[in-house]
Amino acid sequence: MxxxxxxxxxxxxxxxxxxxxxxxxxxxxxxxxxxxxxxxxxxxxxxxxxxxxxxxxxxxxxxxxxxxxxxxxxxxxxxxxxxxxxALRLADRLGGHMVSGHVDGVGKVISVTPDGRSQRWTFEVPSSLARYIAAKGSICIDGTSLTVNEVNGSRFGVNLIPHTVAHTAFHARRPGDAVNIEVDVVARYVERLLSGEGQSPRLDEAFLKQHGFA
CATH class of the missing domain: 2.40.30.20 (Elongation Factor Tu (Ef-tu); domain 3)
Structure with missing residues (x-):
């Protein structure tokens, strides 16, 4: 991790x-x-x-x-x-979010615009990944933990402060460049749980009753 x-x-x-x-x-x-x-x-x-x-x-x-x-x-x-x-050690600070290093797909840099001293970056991802990206959620781009500002279909934006640009490979990225995308693993687990895939309906019903939902 x-x-x-x-x-x-x-x-x-x-x-x-x-x-x-x-x-x-x-x-x-x-x-x-x-x-x-x-x-x-x-x-x-x-x-x-x-x-x-x-x-x-x-x-x-x-x-x-x-x-x-x-x-x-x-x-x-x-x-x-x-x-x-x-790799993360158990005693390390978790400054970003939990990242597995298992890339979900390749996205593309769409635009980079100044925003004060920072930069606003827009990326586009395959439609199959867009469902896992939410405003104010976490996203990993080329191994960098970032916070999503807004989502518009298959495109989303993030803000990069000067430190991030200077101390990562983002300083060499340009519109049109490909980037590795890993969505928040929590989003994938939530989808799995909500879909009920691989679960018995009886087990689902028992779980709901146990927790006062049925």
Whole structure:
């Protein structure tokens, strides 16, 4: 699990094809990896990857065709900036929101406009994901925990303060760029519960009676 609070902006050192998949080498730009072991998870622009090698400059991870096709990692090239966050520890502060690192889909930057010292960003997501996005709810974009300002169909807006722009890969993003989207996991669980999928009607009735709703 992650928090969506970016620790450093790294860069893709190289992408090495391996038997149809890719081994991704990441320069972590001084991120302290002393507490990271082989097999640990690191979020790369919101994608949870497993460290298979570690060295003084960074780490490498194997990326499957599935991940390459469903995230922006398949579009990256050497030198591209990426947001990095080490996996959450139980003693860490939860400054953002609970992020799994399992990308739900790829969205697109629609516009960036000044708003005082901040910036208003508009994104568009596949219609299948729009249902999970709500005003004042949480959204994870390229691994960054953000608050949704407004929603209009498949488009939504967020506000980025100068610190966020300067300390994440958003400083390199432009309208038209693709971004990784992870919706709030709570929204998915709520939908599952409300749909009753996989549940027995008798169990649902018993639950309602137990809690005074039937």
């Amino acid at each position: 992650f928090t969506g609070i970016i620790q450093v902006v790294g860069r893709i050192a190289r992408l090495e094809p391996r038997g149809g998949d890719v081994r991704l080498h990441v320069d972590t730009a001084g991120l302290d990896l002393a507490d990271v072991q082989l097999g640990d998870s690191i979020a790369v622009s919101g994608v949870c990857l497993t460290a298979v090698t570690l060295d003084a400059r960074g780490f490498s991870a194997d990326v499957s065709n599935e991940t390459l096709s469903l995230t922006t990692l398949g579009q990256h090239k050497a030198g591209d900036p990426v947001n990095l966050e080490k």
